[in-house]
Amino acid sequence: MDDLTFLLVVSSLILSFYFILNRKFASKPLNLPPGPPKLPIIGNLHQIAGALPHHAFHDLSKKYGPIMHLQLGQISTIVVSSPQLAKDVFKTNDLALASRPYTLLGDIVLYRSSDVALGPYSDYWRQMKKIISVELLSAKKVRSFRCFREYEVDHFIDFIRSNCGKPVIMRDKVTRMINNIVCKSSFGDNCNQQDVLIELVDELGRLVSGFSIADLFPEFGFLSVISGMKSNLTNIHKSLDKIFDDIFQERKMKRLRKENAEDDLLDVLFNIKEGGGLQVPITDDNIKAIFVNIFVGGTDTSAMTIEWAMTEMMRNPNVMEKAQNEVREAFKGKKNIIESDLPELVYLDFVIKETLRLHPSLPLLLPRECREQCQINGYDIPVKMKVIVNAFSCAIDPEYWDDPESFKPERFEKSSVDFTGTNFEFVPFGSGRRMCPGIGFGVISVKSALAQMLYYFNWKLPSELGPKDIDMTESEGGVALKKIPLMITPTLYTSC
Template sequence: MADLARRLDTPLLYLQLGEVPVVVASSPEAAREITKTHDLSFANRPWSPSVRVLVAGGDAQGIMFARYGALWRQVRKICVLELLSARRVRLCRHVREEEARRLVAAIAAEAAQGKATVDVGERISAAMTDLVVRLVIGDRFDRPEEFLQVFKEGKKLATGKVSLGDLFPSSWIARLLSGNMRRAEANHRKMFELMDRAIKQHQERRGNVEEEEDMVDVLLRLQNQDDDLDEPLTMGTIKSFLRDLFNGGSETAVIEWVMAQLMRNPRVMQKAQAELRESLQGRQKVTEDDLNNLRYLKLVIKETLRLNNAVPLLLPRECRETCKIMGYDVPKGTTVFINAWAIGRDPKYWVDAEEFIPERFESSAVDFNGTDFEFIPFGAGRRMCPGMALGLASHELMLATLLYHFDWELPAGISPSEMDMTEEMGVTMTSRMKNGLHLRPIVRVPLKTAT
């Protein structure tokens, strides 16, 4: 789509995907009009048949897919002030540090067993999933393994191909032929049953001041403060909150892409590791305090987000009312995507746009906070990702830990220029490496305090 937009020299593309009218914006100017000038007109999320499964027909709207209105404003406020606030990010740093150390221990154990390579993406995904489960439902749930299994099955379904039923939402035959959708419905029911159990256990243990407050506790506390809420916090909303926190918080594609870009660019890898090891001076573990000194690693992450954003088209928006974008009429009900992948590679705004050069951000004021529309990996406007701070904190720590404790080699016979960087996108619109990232870890700094 990026190539087509450039050939036609147009900021907007109109596509008819089955029964679904779609507009794709591929320029910073178009992105600005959608997320700032006309932000309110594009504040909805489209509800495809797959999304309707997730929101239980509207009874379980979370932060990701809630329709714009009083409920969405309330759940957004809860995210910003409670669940994903700067204070809560600081409070849960010890959990992130523990899971980062466990990741190192797991990879070191595989290396000690003589395995030729490690599936880096699989290892990171397992670590991040464990982290999110601890942050959201804590260590008190009595069926964590079953929960993890159901959650992982759901992630696999979400990374599959686009459903035929989503392209032809009015056709019951298309929905009938969409086997993935039926499996998603079954997985959704099982996930909500386990959430019911977790919530019940939290309710029974409430009032124990010695236990740390996890995200389920926060939501139950707010539910009991009903007089302070504009909209009632139903159990359906609480469970959808939890589902969205699991799905968003466990996304690891960015970490995998950073590792892939570092392997493809040995100069950058050497510079990033040198910064780390010089800063830590042989200490046994990386802590979040160390991240403040890792300026180059932050540039590496920004450059990866520019080239390999985990959600290349961002989450879709729906036009709530007919309006004009860049002089074109966009009808009410149109699904709108912003091609952040194309914008991040546009040579009009980026010198050597296809090259991986973290140093381009050294003297640049461009940031991903949603105000520089040539660089919006987390979106912009009302529907910008509310979990950016927590996600960045987790990603930076995991990456710093991997680069500090290990040196990394490609499989025998593969050079950096021969790496397979093919992307694959699933129904959740997330992009990951199609064939995974398999590397050989060499322990450089042993972790004696791993848990």
């Protein structure tokens, strides 16, 4: 047998052996959830185009079930729309689904996704999540910012008092109040460029609300360029970075001079960074990424909740009356309301819960990415698969909620259901490892502002509007902002 014949025989045997082994050990095809038919290239995008994503997904789930497989551009996506299956995501498979998919926003603005909201699951992420939960946004630390909140809420109430008898669109003032609280909690009074910072955060929110074409077609890198998204994000990043650099440099100089330590989040993070002992050392850029999270997550969400709560109370005068009676009975004769008074307001807690149920700020929550293949409801979830939980669908599931689309705060009177992540029919802040760590920081500001708005003022709609005439349309995108800002007229109830 010559060399060529021998080589051909050996090659044939090797190939035969390879195909036999490949057939024997080949993985079974994936058992993916059902879903609507897909078009080439765009997949299922045409079925959600022009609609609010959480409503579009909710409507599709009625036909294809509480777990669906969708193709959103180049991104293979699982959408979960029931509390029972949300539990599989948040609890049963929490670790397997603990990561986040890549986003252009995270890469550019969040310092290569070194934040906690959009950062991938890793040792670094676990460390930073613990720092935020234990050191930055613990109940004790949130209480320490009480003076900032009370000062800003008082100024907001003064604004309303000076406009009694006039129709007021409060959205901008409410947002400003919340931003001031976040700024002072973060940097004390050391934020000379606060107005620019707020504008940049607002612009960032508008840019990334909803689905980005660059993230839906990541293989087509040119889309982020021609759409202008990359340049816009880069410009915002550069501006934010310059502001943070200025604030950080000024603070470092104060620390070198050993001036009185600030009791704000920046000093806490500098102390942790300089103290050493961390598993993964952190940099100034990592700290900047955390502050972007705090500003984006801590401002618009609280402001939206206040506006939606007032909107629902104006639509439901009986709820408004009951909430006002509670506040006025609890604080009768008081000239000032302080935070230590707020636990008495149980019905107001129910109003806030019901507002978050029907109007979660992020109805689809933030997507997760599978890091270890797992199953949900018997269906395979492969590695890198994007998983979205529709918190809006869970919150109006008729199996869990009576008359689910009506605003009824009383439903919580004899219920232990809460938004702390253990009740999967009510997850406005998510659940599990990726749950939002800033719940306490946001909710106390919302409750304080609403309590004083109800205590000091009566409210009425423009004369041409009845309660049921209020437009409840949500703005386009992934954030459930009220499309038409609420306009109402305050009148002074008490001279306190």
